[in-house]
Amino acid sequence: MQLDTAILIGLLFGVGIYLIQQRSFARILFGFLILSNAANLFVLSMSGRPDGKRSPIVDQYTQPSVDPLPQALILTAIVIGFGVAAYVVFLLYRLFLEQKSANAHDLFNQVEEEEGTE
Amino acid sequence: MNWIILPFLLPLVTGLACLAAGVRTPIRRGLGVVSAAAQLAIAIYWVARCSGGAIYTLNIGAWTAPLGIVVVIDLLAALMLLLSAITGLAAISYGIFETEPGKEHPLRIPLLQFLVAGINLSFTTGDLFNLFVAFEIMLIASYGLMTLEASGRSIKHAYPYLAINFVGSALFLCGAGLAYRLFGTLNFADIAMRAKQMPDDPLVYLLALLFLIVTATKAGIFPLYYWLPKSYPIMPAPVAALYSGMLTKVGVYVMLRLFCTVFPHDLTSLHTTIAWLAGATMIFGVLGAISRSTIRGILSFHILSQIGFMVLAIGFFTDLAITACILYIVHHIVVKASLFLVGGTARHLNGTDKLDDMGGLWKVTPVLGIVFLLQAMSLAGIPPLSGFWGKYLIVVTGMELQQYWLVAASIIASILTLFSMLKIWLSAFWAPEPREGVRTHVRGWKAMTGVPAAMAITSLVIGLGVPLFFGLAQTAAKSAKDQEAYARAVFSFEGKGERIVP
Numbered sequence: 001m002q003l004d005t006a007i008l009i010g011l012l013f014g015v016g017i018y019l020i021q022q023r024s025f026a027r028i029l030f031g032f033l034i035l036s037n038a039a040n041l042f043v044l045s046m047s048g049r050p051d052g053k054r055s056p057i058v059d060q061y062t063q064p065s066v067d068p069l070p071q072a073l074i075l076t077a078i079v080i081g082f083g084v085a086a087y088v089v090f091l092l093y094r095l096f097l098e099q100k101s102a103n104a105h106d107l108f109n110q111v112e113e114e115e116g117t118e
Numbered sequence: 119m120n121w122i123i124l125p126f127l128l129p130l131v132t133g134l135a136c137l138a139a140g141v142r143t144p145i146r147r148g149l150g151v152v153s154a155a156a157q158l159a160i161a162i163y164w165v166a167r168c169s170g171g172a173i174y175t176l177n178i179g180a181w182t183a184p185l186g187i188v189v190v191i192d193l194l195a196a197l198m199l200l201l202s203a204i205t206g207l208a209a210i211s212y213g214i215f216e217t218e219p220g221k222e223h224p225l226r227i228p229l230l231q232f233l234v235a236g237i238n239l240s241f242t243t244g245d246l247f248n249l250f251v252a253f254e255i256m257l258i259a260s261y262g263l264m265t266l267e268a269s270g271r272s273i274k275h276a277y278p279y280l281a282i283n284f285v286g287s288a289l290f291l292c293g294a295g296l297a298y299r300l301f302g303t304l305n306f307a308d309i310a311m312r313a314k315q316m317p318d319d320p321l322v323y324l325l326a327l328l329f330l331i332v333t334a335t336k337a338g339i340f341p342l343y344y345w346l347p348k349s350y351p352i353m354p355a356p357v358a359a360l361y362s363g364m365l366t367k368v369g370v371y372v373m374l375r376l377f378c379t380v381f382p383h384d385l386t387s388l389h390t391t392i393a394w395l396a397g398a399t400m401i402f403g404v405l406g407a408i409s410r411s412t413i414r415g416i417l418s419f420h421i422l423s424q425i426g427f428m429v430l431a432i433g434f435f436t437d438l439a440i441t442a443c444i445l446y447i448v449h450h451i452v453v454k455a456s457l458f459l460v461g462g463t464a465r466h467l468n469g470t471d472k473l474d475d476m477g478g479l480w481k482v483t484p485v486l487g488i489v490f491l492l493q494a495m496s497l498a499g500i501p502p503l504s505g506f507w508g509k510y511l512i513v514v515t516g517m518e519l520q521q522y523w524l525v526a527a528s529i530i531a532s533i534l535t536l537f538s539m540l541k542i543w544l545s546a547f548w549a550p551e552p553r554e555g556v557r558t559h560v561r562g563w564k565a566m567t568g569v570p571a572a573m574a575i576t577s578l579v580i581g582l583g584v585p586l587f588f589g590l591a592q593t594a595a596k597s598a599k600d601q602e603a604y605a606r607a608v609f610s611f612e613g614k615g616e617r618i619v620p
Contacts (some may be wrong), residue, residue, distance in 0.1 A: 020281065032284055039288035043295035070295060073247055077291050080254045084284060087261050091273075091280060098270040107274050 336369030355462020393433025478551030
């Protein structure tokens with residue numbers, strides 16, 4: 001049982017989701033970053049309790065090592081998350097440039113009209 | 119040269135080559151069209167090869183399953199590859215007729231190719247984590263493509279799409295981690311075999327539920343569809359056609375693959391949940407469509423109600439229902455993409471796609487009118503057009519299972535679909551010409567009409583040649599549901615350390 005890790009992951013998910021629902025772009029961005037790291041931590045915790053195990057580097061097999069696969073998975077996920085985060089920064093910045101506002105509430109509460117003309 | 123990896127590799131390499139071509143539009147377009155045509159040929163080759171129900175696998179880097187990444191093509195995947203090749207070719211050629219060479223964004227064709235590469239990889243992968251990577255390739259390309267040519271005011275509608283998919287990806291990653299913890303493997307076939315040995319484990323239910331949410335986000339199932347009708351109308355017509363045809367269907371395909379090939383078949387309470395969510399999706403989608411007043415808005419909401427039909431079939435989960443689902447996907451992708459292209463052409467001719475300001479198109483271009491009418495009637499499910507057969511089979515299955523409320527919902531959705539298609543027909547084609555007249559001087563509109571016309575012929579062929587396509591769908595459904603055959607195909611690959619099927 002990894003209660004401490006589980007609580008930390010739950011906390012991170014909660015904080016991430018809370019921040020995504022905020023109005024300021026900066027908070028939304030941090031929300032996304034925390035959320036993707038919470039997911040990464042969740043996958044990492046799937047390799048089981050690391051107590052008394054050595055890191056998975058091939059040398060002498062004297063003591064059992066932790067499962068290396070979740071680490072390999074989150075390595076990929078971190079890189080992908082980094083790429084997507086870069087895109088989020090770009091999109092939020094472009095929204096800021098177009099709308100002259102860094103407030104999601106202002107952005108989506110404008111009077112909506114369907115755009116039909118070119 | 120291994121042909122299994124080609125549907126993924128070819129668009130990827132084409133995309134890179136297009137990037138290298140830089141701003142030289144003719145080279146980029148030439149590469150795009152040639153590659154799309156080659157993808158179509160490869161896809162036809164695979165459908166022909168798999169049509170008997172055979173399954174082909176490739177262990178990447180000769181690492182055998184379950185440790186290595188395995189790429190699998192069965193008939194279902196081959197059919198999806200064929201559809202993605204058709205839509206990709208249509209989107210690229212329509213884009214060439216629509217946009218002047220100087221005005222096309224130099225990144226449009228490369229991003230389209232990367233998007234197709236991601237889509238094709240998610241069809242052919244046999245590994246949960248590789249599926250995650252395929253989704254991310256697809257999503258990152260789609261984020262870029264969506265905002266590439268969007269105008270300043272509408273770009274904000276890309277944000278909900280980005281946000282929901284970001285959360286969806288995080289959940290997918292958690293699901294992959296949980297699956298690894300539960301089964302000690304990420305290979306589809308291996309998970310399927312191991313899940314059988316742990317019946318009634320609540321964690322298997324939890325995992326399936328997690329992936330239901332992930333695929334529902336991708337497919338736009340109630341209540342996770344808010345992003346779709348907002349974000350699709352901001353794209354240019356050919357890109358919107360590709361998105362409407364393929365992207366949501368990737369969600370449906372993965373749901374089909376996971377619930378048929380990977381998860382145990384006795385998750386009945388989840389199947390019931392899926393069916394009722396599908397019913398809600400149908401009704402909300404079609405009601406949303408009625409409230410819209412632009413062609414793109416109406417068509418975007420109709421994607422939802424059609425997704426409802428496919429997912430309803432997955433929820434019923436009989437052999438006939440899965441066959442109906444595949445037949446419906448085949449019909450829907452061709453019809454939906456071509457309707458978006460018809461809408462794009464109509465918008466060019468009228469200078470707007472607000473239904474109130476449109477009109478006079480029937481007099482100017484009866485061909486476009488006939489194409490629209492054929493596809494719209496097919497979408498509503500008028501026999502003998504292609505949309506009828508899938509709907510008919512789904513309704514029959516619903517009656518057999520005595521799910522009368524869901525059958526009623528699907529029939530109501532069909533009638534309301536007919537209603538909003540007639541709304542487009544009456545305002546855009548039948549109404550008198552608007553004061554400014556129809557803009558017949560628009561560049562290349564006749565050639566633009568040719569693309570949806572060719573797709574209309576394709577869907578006519580599907581509708582009239584339904585015995586052939588029904589047979590294909592039946593074989594695809596059978597081989598998708600046969601977990602033992604799938605595992606045998608994945609594990610019997612000749613390579614070092616051959617593994618016996620557990």
